[in-house]
């Protein structure tokens with residue numbers, strides 16, 4: 016309790032004590048303003064309030080006493096109002112502390128789910144980051160194009176037969192055997208070569224450190240070798256979004272010069288993208304190119320096919336990212352990023368929610384622990400489609416098995432004993448597509464004996480996660496489970512509302528308001 020509240024309560028206690036000391040039937044003064052019977056009978060305590068008239072009270076004394084009582088009543092009402100205001104402010108303060116921790120392995124969809132929260136509850140703030148997201152989307156796209164060009168021109172060691180002859184035709188042989196002339200690939204390599212420069216520019220500036228780079232005249236490159244064609248890594252905590260807010264006149268000339276140089280370089284990159292647009296479309300739509308990619312073993316899932324399909328729109332000079340585009344932009348998280356969401360809609364308008372979005376790869380999980388002590392809820396994401404995938408960082412480990420193990424660790428944590436637990440079975444679209452393709456869930460999960468359809472597999476996953484939660488939680492706790500497809504913001508919005516209700520309920524319960 017604050018000192019103000021304590022002082023007010025103390026005053027209230029003194030004020031109320033008179034009633035405590037009196038019997039029910041005798042506590043009210045009569046209409047003439049005379050004290051209650053018990054008081055008149057000498058039962059009242061010395062400091063009782065309101066003061067009682069001496070037996071021979073004159074008219075003047077009575078008027079003074081009644082005035083004092085009226086003032087006391089006004090003071091009491093004012094105290095009541097202050098107490099209520101303080102209670103509201105404590106309540107708001109608690110809400111301002113709403114902290115949510117997004118957990119789960121890499122690529123489970125944590126950052127995508129966070130973007131859903133932003134789209135739903137703070138759309139204007141997200142829209143203000145459009146310039147930064149455009150750069151991420153462009154980087155996703157050029158990485159895919161450059162990755163394809165590299166894959167198609169990489170010399171492949173051909174396996175040989177016993178007699179030394181190749182068992183499969185080399186790529187160039189295959190390409191010449193297709194209707195697509197080899198010359199086209201050469202042409203694409205040539206005409207699209209400026210995209211190498213675009214990749215460097217965007218990667219460089221997206222990973223730039225606002226504080227150190229201007230003086231050092233360099234930005235830390237993000238263009239580290241990536242596991243997937245489209246992954247973009249930006250160290251957690253970097254205010255990369257802010258780098259694109261033009262000319263924030265904060266009085267720092269060096270900073271402004273740096274921002275201006277970023278803006279100029281990114282504008283150049285956009286010009287190049289616009290100029291390369293038709294060639295990218297032609298290359299991507301060429302059937303022989305796509306079949307060559309497949310022959311080459313390049314998984315289309317590794318490419319940002321969404322943006323390649325949308326190249327005509329995305330590469331135009333006047334392109335503005337839509338919310339659906341932002342949802343699809345892949346930006347691998349490293350470390351722990353703190354995101355403040357100021358609610359712009361609904362009853363929570365103006366409230367602050369703080370999200371901690373973590374990097375999910377194994378090497379980063381130790382950095383989650385310090386955040387356990389101070390959160391209201393955990394939102395754990397598991398890719399339901401991970402059953403036939405392995406971890407990027409350890410290709411011997413099945414993704415679903417890794418999710419079970421991580422979930423068990425999280426559930427067992429004593430630090431999280433009183434935290435709200437929300438589990439999202441994400442990527443339901445991919446699970447559904449894979450099962451419909453005939454991929455057998457039981458081939459990967461030996462204990463699974465049910466039918467190979469989405470409904471039964473989902474039930475199995477829910478049972479499994481629930482059982483781990485029940486057995487390993489330090490004390491009984493409710494688990495909220497939802498199935499999601501984080502790239503579909505329409506279906507996800509219903510889940511977001513239910514998550515919000517869960518969080519609000521936690522608050523009200525904590526404040527003993529219900």
Ligand SMILES: Nc1nc2c(ncn2[C@@H]2O[C@H](COP(=O)(O)OP(=O)(O)OP(=O)(O)O)[C@@H](O)[C@H]2O)c(=O)[nH]1
Nearest residue numbers: 121122123124125126127347348374375442500501
């Ligand atoms: N098809 C499909 N793709 C999804 C879904 N959720 C996320 N993705 C995609 O999965 C990829 C990884 O999503 P992220 O949200 O970046 O994953 P993350 O958990 O934040 O990963 P890290 O930052 O590496 O820990 C992105 O390309 C998303 O567009 C989903 O429900 N369905």
Ligand SMILES: [Mg+2]
Nearest residue numbers: 125126347348
């Ligand atoms: Mg992430």
